[in-house]
Amino acid sequence: MGNTLAARRGATYELQQGYRLMMLPAVLAVVLFAIVPLAGMFALAFSDYHLIRGTNWEFGWRNFVRMLSDKRLMNSVYVMAALSVFGVIAQVLIGSAVAVGLQKITGRWRVGRVLFLLPYAVPHVAVALIWLSLFTPTLSPINAFFDLFGVTVPAFLTSQWGAIFAIVVADTWTNFPFAMLIIMAALQGISPDLEEAAAIDGATRVRTFIHITLPLLTPALLMITLFRFIDSLKHFPMIFVMTKGGPGRSTQATNYYAYVQTFQNSNVAYGAAIAVMLFLTAALISYHVAKLNQRVTT
Amino acid sequence: MGRIVLRGVQKDFGADTVIPPLDLEIDEGEFVVFVGPSGCGKSTLLRLIAGLEDVTAGAIDIDGVDATDAAPGKRGLAMVFQSYALYPHLTVAQNIAFPMRMAKLSTAEQTRRIDDAARVLNLTDYLDRRPGQLSGGQRQRVAIGRAIVREPTAFLFDEPLSNLDAALRVGMRLEISELHKRLKTTMVYVTHDQVEAMTMADKIVVLNAGVIEQVGSPLELYNAPRNLFVARFIGSPMMNILEGRAASEHGAAAIGVRPEHLSLSTASGAWAGRVGLSEHLGSDTFVRVTLDDVDEPLTVRAAGERHFNVGDTVHVSPDADKLHRFDESGLRVV
Amino acid sequence: MKRMLKTVVAASIALTASVASLTAKADEVNVLMFGMPYTNGLQALAADFEAETGIKANIDVVGQDVFENRITLTFTGGTGDIDVVHTPVIQVQRWIQAGWLQPMTDAVAEMPGAADILAGPLGAYNVNGDQWALPFFAGVGLMSYREDVLEAAGVGVPETWAEMLEIAPKISNDEHAAIALRAVPGQGFNMFIFPMVMRAYGGSFFADYEGGDLTPAINSPENVEALKVYVELINEYGPEGAGNFNFAEVNAAAQNGQIVFAVEGTGIISQIVDPDKSRFAENTGIALPPGGPAGRSPAIGVHGMGIPASAANPDLAAKFIEWAVSAETVSKIALAQSFPDFTTASVAENPDVVAKYAAIHPDFLSTRVAALDLAIGHYRPLIPEWPALGQAIGESVNAAINGLMSPEDALEQAEQDMRDILGL
Known part of the structure; x- marks a missing residue:
């Protein structure tokens, strides 16, 4: 039957069928491991599921109403915003600078390409442990070095902004290679003739970068910023390992707060509601990324 | 204006000498074509003149001034690339205006020159488009327009026609020749196509393995090739x-x-x-x-x-x- | 609508978890533990269990955060893919309340080895008249100190926290700080150590825990005083950055000679006094943690193994637990790992085990027993809400240490948080 159908509808139909078949595993995986749990999470978010207080399976908006007046949640959003904004800016700036530098560098220094990728390959928990030691004065070689000159490096992890700085540094260290990779690919797509043309047109290196290279990198920069921003909404391992949300509660980003509510406070429904909010935020940004991507590539 | 003199110019890439010491004079207003097989060093020679490559030894004078170490933008030259090298994010008008913006010319002057160039090059209707929306021939004209508005002492062309189809190439050949007649500015033109060389040049420089085999007018080369290489290279079908x-x-x-x-x-x-x-x-x-x-x-x-x-x-x-x-x-x- | 949503919840959890449960087989026992010396040692002995019983044991040892995620999924979905689960005593009440565990009273009654388990830790799992798990670990709070430094300063070993405060300035210098204590927030982090100070000063979490009055009392004057001591010790006499120390940093600081005193669990103290691990070990002594006006209350943390309500093979699970806490198995682990925290009494009579830990430090095992004697079972309250309460109080304690709040305000906030969590 398949044969006659294919014959009647032509080779294109057969190809289309093949392509659809190729997508099947991915579709199944998304449905099984994304859509189903997501539906569960949404339903939980409207429920009263609580591991200790008991559950009556009453559904309503109570969790979302509570979120509106939850000062800890508001605080967690500020923390998340600070971590995300500073982290993403640092990653994009450093990643771009390294990418531009690596593109220009020739010879032996090109091994830097591989070298700079390494932080990206280190698991986040390990990254967090490395930076926890570096920011712990009694363990840190940085402190030991400055102690030689009688200079005391402050303990970053014991103040709110110091801890946020430390987490941003760790996050940047492991994630700037992502920005670097994308920018390197984008730079590869820019013909070297353009820089030469600009040089002949009388532009200095700086003006060439500002007027030619930078505008051509804009789509890539936008994409990285948004991708990294979405990813940064999921801040967890760095906080969990480096500060446990401290000092006090001052580095409890939203995702960490959801963990506290779900696993420490047993309030699974409220944790799910926070997760839903995070998901919707990420989805909203993703939607704009997709739209932007379409505009840039067509 | 537009006299270029190369004295003992040499270029090495690492341990390889691609251009052994070489002397060449390009006179004011001349249309000089560098021709030779691929890899003969003709493009490198042009890039040395442009300042896109540093000379290993020797000197380049432009209008009597030593320009050997001058930045590309300071040599008063304009260049048209094989790829056109148009700035994809800028409109045609902005592309043409770019060198003038860098030179900080007044907006009025910029507009005047853009309009002039657009008229000459039939680009008036396309000034607001981006390079991606233009045909190959139109892009080529934008690249030329961007070169013209600088009012350079000399134009450098690096195989400008090789990305065009045969019919367009003949047309653009004529346009460039006419442009040269009207502007009377020195033009240095690189090609591997001896037909382009014969039809456009005042003076042809035949290059082989970085060495000048012969310099002369098209007919001198045709009638009296100095050696077997030139004899074979000039003329179609081959001698x-x-x-x-x-x-x-x-x-x-x-x-x-x-x-x-x-x-x-x-x-x-x-x-x-x-x-x-x-x-x-x-x-x-x-x-x-x-x-x-x-x-x-x-x-x-x-x-x-x-x-x-x-x-x-x-x-x-x-x-x-x-x-x-x-x-x-x-x-x-x- | 309500039914539909409930179905969605159940279906989604079951569907997600059932993928994991596909591996469950009838003649195998699936064990989920989180990483510590005992569990690592147990994992290495899985083959012994199979050799003895013919039952295959799949022992999964994961990180603590992964562990919490997995059990929540499995227990909520009731998928039965775990037969034996790591059960910290601090969680057991909450899990019972949530209906996640099944009692093993009858199984334990038939185990001859159960009599060999230390009564205190065993009793910690006796809730509402049923036995819910068997303990394998009881870590207690101990103190290590640098004998050479104390001798040089001409001071003795402090018996109370007040004495500690007196001694601290005399032994703090550029080379080393006086003491390091856990500061990072968490019921298993600073809330493992801080209650030792609280209880020494007569403080408690509730108005009358033993009498059944669970009115929060964390803002009591005794507790405020204790917190001030804790804050002063860490900030004035602790090393740089001590406000973010956890056990790993305390351990490292002691092993590097950066501190004189460490008050820690047995797991950490055993490393601090181990000559193989610390070059200061030879000059390090062990003592009971300091007390106060209200006596001495060493920290205690008990871990055990329980059987999830949804376990597919509860009988095999009980068999496995019996084997896992048997004197023979525990002795092997005590010898193979750094594991002096066993709760199987007769292991302490095993000459090899005694020799091993005596070689590390002669006073170690005896001081541990003395501390165990003093420790109260409800050092941290044994109520389902404890994880939430410990988290909130720990955050307040940490905020006070790092100067975000005064000790008074911090405990006032903790009081309010406790009321919120308990629904008062």
């Missing part, structure tokens, strides 16, 4: 080269005779041979003739339509006045 007995008869190690300077006869002639394939162009017929004791077949140009059968015996005679003689080292014997 026939004969060695051995035929050459020694003329007291040379090798003789060359262009297809148009050979005549065919079924009855008698200098050399006897058999007809191979013929190419019929209508106006001419190119007949391949294999001589009895020569491996390479000769190409003979016969006017109009001539018909031979493959294997026919024919006689070929050179026009004695147009015979080129070369010695053992390949140099022309006068």
Whole structure:
């Protein structure tokens, strides 16, 4: 039957069928491991599921109403915003600078390409442990070095902004290679003739970068910023390992707060509601990324 | 304005010398074409003049001033790239305006020059478009427009027509030639196509392996190639080269005779041979003739339509006045 | 609508978890533990269990955060893919309340080895008249101190926190700080150590825990005083950055000679006094943690193994637990790992085990027993809400240490958080 159908509808139909078949595993995986749990999470978010207080399976908006007046949640959003904004800016700036530098560098220094990728390959928990030691004065070689000159490096992890700085540094260290990779690919797509043309047109290196290279990198920069921003909404391992949300509660980003509510406070429904909010935020940004991507590539 | 002098210019890439020390003078207002096979160093030489590559040794003077170490933008040159190198994020008008923006010209002056260039190059209707929305020929004209508005002391063209199809190429060739006539600015033009060189140049520089084989007007090169390389490179179809007995008869190690300077006869002639394939162009017929004791077949140009059968015996005679003689080292014997 | 949503929840959890449960087989026992010396040692002995019983044991040892995620999924979905689960005593009440565990009273009654388990830790799992798990670990709070430094300063080992405060300035210098204590927030982090100070000063979490009055009392004057001591010790006499120390940093600081005193669990103290691990070990002594006006209350943390309500093979699970806490198995682990925290009494009579830990430090095992004797079972309250309460109080304690709040305000906030969590 398949044969006659294919014959009647032509080779294109057969190809289309093949392509659809190729997508099947991915579709199944998304449905099984994304859509189903997501539906569960949404339903939980409207429920009263609580591991200790008991559950009556009453559904309503109570969790979302509570979120509106939850000062800890508001605080967690500020923390998340600070971590995300500073982290993403640092990653994009450093990643771009390294990418531009690596593109220009020739010879032996090109091994830097591989070298700079390494932080990206280190698991986040390990990254967090490395930076926890570096920011712990009694363990840190940085402190030991400055102690030689009688200079005391402050303990970053014991103040709110110091801890946020430390987490941003760790996050940047492991994630700037992502920005670097994308920018390197984008730079590869820019013909070297353009820089030469600009040089002949009388532009200095700086003006060439500002007027030619930078505008051509804009789509890539936008994409990285948004991708990294979405990813940064999921801040967890760095906080969990480096500060446990401290000092006090001052580095409890939203995702960490959801963990506290779900696993420490047993309030699974409220944790799910926070997760839903995070998901919707990420989805909203993703939607704009997709739209932007379409505009840039067509 | 626009006199460029190269004195002992040398270029090494690492341990490789791609251009051994070389001298060249380009006069004001001249249309000079660098021609040679790919890898001969012609583009490198142009990039040295542009300042896109640093010279290893030697000096480059532009209008009597040593420009050897001057930045590309400070040399007063404009360049048109093979890829056009248009800025994809800028409109046509912005592309043309770019060098003027860098030179901080007044907006009014910029507008005036853009309008002038657009009119000359038929781009007036496209000023608001981006390069991606233009055809190949239009892009080429934008690149030229961007060069013109700088009012440079010299234009540099790096194989500007090789990305265009054959018909467009002929048209653009004429446009560039006309532009040169009108502007009377020095132009240095790189190509691998000897037809472009012959049709456009005031002066052709034939390069081979980084060395200048000959400098001269198109007809000088055609009539008196200094050596076998130039003899083979200039002229289409290629000059026939004969060695051995035929050459020694003329007291040379090798003789060359262009297809148009050979005549065919079924009855008698200098050399006897058999007809191979013929190419019929209508106006001419190119007949391949294999001589009895020569491996390479000769190409003979016969006017109009001539018909031979493959294997026919024919006689070929050179026009004695147009015979080129070369010695053992390949140099022309006068 | 309500039914539909409930179905969605159940279906989604079950569907997600059932992928994991596909591996469950009838003649195998699936064990989920989180990483510590005992569990690592147990994992290495899985083959012994199979050799003895013919039952294959799949022992999964994961990180603590992964562990919490997995059990929540499995227990909520009731998928039965775990037969034996790591059960910290601090969680057991909450899990019972949530209906996640099944009692093993009958199984334990038939185990001859159960009599060999230390009564205190065993009793910690006796809730509402049923036995819910068997303990394998009881870590207690101990103190290590640098004998050479104390001798040089001409001071003795402090018996109380007040004495500690007196001694601290005399032994703090550029080379080393006086003491390091856990500061990072968490019921298992600073809330493992801080209650030792609280209880020494007569403080408690509730108005009358033993009498059943669970009115929060964390803002009591005794607790405020204790917190001030804790804050002063860490900030004035602790090393740089001590406000973010956890056990790993305390351990490292002691092993590097950066501190004189460490008050820690047995797991850490055993490393601090181990000559193989610390070059200061030879000059390090062990003592009971300091007390106060209300006596001495060493920290205690008990871990055990329980059987999830949804376990597919509860009988095999009980068999496995019996084997895992047997004197023979525990002795092997005590010898193979750094594991002096066993709760199987007769292991302490095993000459090899005694020799091993005596070689590390002669006073170690005896001080541990003394501390165990003093420790109260409800050092941290044994109520389902404890994880939430400990988290909130720990955050307040940490905020006070790092100067975000005064000790009074911090405990006032903790009081409020406790009321919120308990729904008062």
